[in-house]
Amino acid sequence: MRGQLKRLGFGYDWERELATCTPEYYKWEQWLFTRLFEKGLVYKKTAPVNWCPNDMTVLANEQVIDGCCWRCDTEVERKEIPQYFMKITDYAEELLRDLDKMPGWPEQVRTMQKNGIGRSKGCEVQFGIEDSDETLKVFTTRPDTLMGVTYVGVAAEHALAIRAAENNAELAAFIDECKHQETSEAAMETMEKKGMDTGLKAIHPLTGEQVPVYVANFVLMGYGEGAVMAVPAHDQRDFEFAQKYKLPIKQVIAAADGSEIDMSQAAYTEKGVLIDSAEFTGLSSKDAFGAIAKTLSETNKGRVQVNYRLRDWGVSRQRYWGCPIPMINCPTCGEVPVPEDQLPVVLPEDIEFDGVGSPIKKMPEFYETSCPKCGGEAHRETDTFDTFMESSWYYARFASVGHDDAMLDERAKYWLSVDQYVGGIEHAILHLLYSRFFHKLMRDEGLVDSDEPFHNLLTQGMVLKDGSKMSKSKGNTVDPQELVEKYGADTARLFMMFAAPPEQSLEWNDAGVDGAYRFLKRVWHFAVDNAEALHGGTYDWSQAADEVKKARREIHEQLKQAIVDFNKYQFNTVVAACMKMMNTLTDSKLAEADESSRNAVWAEGFSILLRLLSPIAPHISFALWRELGYGDDILYASWPEVDEAALVRDSIELVIQVNGKLRGRIEVAANADKASIEEAARTEENVARFIAGKDVVKVIVVPGKLVNIVVKG
């Protein structure tokens, strides 16, 4: 791998190489984790995982196929187990706000992050429970529809549901069924929406009316309060649920413009004007939000609340390979972080696999320990960290590599933020959000002094093979080694840069590599065949022949475009510009032009070409640059500059349209006035034919581009 990267000519600083699976690296994320635990930014709670009862193992979402285990096809269960969470939600507001201060990130990624964080302003509303002192809290973004509530839904794991099921076998069975659902968001959203009446009655906080409490499989324990108020008239999911279970639908919002609403087929989810809502009737949705929130607040039945779609980051993995979570579970003291002087907790690698679960869970010599607080017998945590933990801060460690005394040293403050980060678009939300979170955590530890990790972001498209993303697990990867061996590194690089702009995904296909190879051969042969002529020197261009002036103009036009494209990281068109330059330089008319001016434009053009090409095909550019005596090392050559004087034209070609359709072309002086351009356009032979006998309504002249003659009749 290292050899291959070197051979491709990448200029990495290998002294900074690090491996995130070494204890020297992961020690510091263990250290940070224990610090965060002490700050209250880490906590433990139960959360669901996909469990295969046959393999006795936890499955990743992608290992669950149609609700069954990928290996043994057993139906997967949802299991609640205790896991560690990091309070990313404490930073949700900042993570959202700072997105507006990141112009170096693609709009697309910022939008995805905004949606991922999913800030929503709403109300927490408390319902009473009939014949009970308990209250049921729900979160809603539409308190204006509160008067339209006809039932409430609770998650299967909700305390009320579990209690109600104690004396209700049917309900217990339904809750059990909910436990067999997959945990992925996609599965949750596409499954059939089901529910069951608990028999409990909730008391509406404003009217005091009783509404039924349903257990619903689509209500998530982990979001909001694990309960929802249902307004079938104004929420599509509630509407479908109400129709299915014959629950009442009560309209409380009318269209603001007074138009009729047909509610036989679908809910009316727009905002509007309240109707049939007691003292709130007649208010707009917006005003009702405030009014209802105020009433709830005054009666202690609710308050305005901001909620996020973003959930706290569950970092526990029941897998072997990974960084051990540096915690000790003590029967007396509870969760206790491993003291700093005992870090790192090293993952034992002399283990035996029996294929069932993580081996360290069966290794007393690993998990048996004493509590750092009370000294009593205790067990080490045997879960490992989510691997996103490692990838969330490696960029910072590059700046402090080799420093053994701390996670980061002063060098990190000097180098960060990263000027240019490059990563696949598939990481647009998770990896980039976690890295941003980590950066802020490290900042609050005083380790870095910037707010964001990556100043500029380029999101690469994916290279696909056989229509899907290349991945080691799918085995559809392509090794560039073959190309390098057959054609050399420069051809491989040029070909890959030429294939497509980097943001775009691309189906891998090496047809076309011959073209890249041919081009570099042409460059090489041109230099070798014309070595004497390419030495150049200064030249008075005003004396040059027309062919030479034209060639020079083209070269500088191509250079101008190439610089624009380079700045956009659009390397495919930079390569195209280089190819065009080569075509200009080898044009047969130019070859026959006066030798001294021709040699001058050859030398100037070729030196520009080599410098443009050097980041893409460094080896050939380096060799030819030195061979032709342009300088010692092309890496230290100045970047080529456009000579505006070379771009000046005496005459320009204009396109003539009639009613927007191309009908002719005219050559006019570059400084021609509008009237003479119009006259020339009208008299052009083909154009005249198309406007003959018609009324000219309008003539549009776009300077330097075209003339459009609008005719009628």
Place this chain on the structure above:
RNA sequence: GGCGAUGUGGUGGAAUUGGUAGACACGAGGGAUUCAAAAUCCCUUGCCUUCGGGCGUGACGGUUCGAGUCCGUCCAUCGCUACCA
């Protein structure tokens, strides 16, 4: 289901701002060179055509003198969706 993207010749793709659609290549066809081949060089190459021109950027509408580009609706494909890394 939600969110984000993408859709242009046989193929990869190009088209700063709404202004000549198909740059630059690949492939294909024809020619030159060669005993022959490889390599190289030259020409042609969106579709249709009565050779005037007509059509054409996923589909259907709209705005505009002018739309690949802006707006609306729809279709298809890809990515992410919190335990793949």
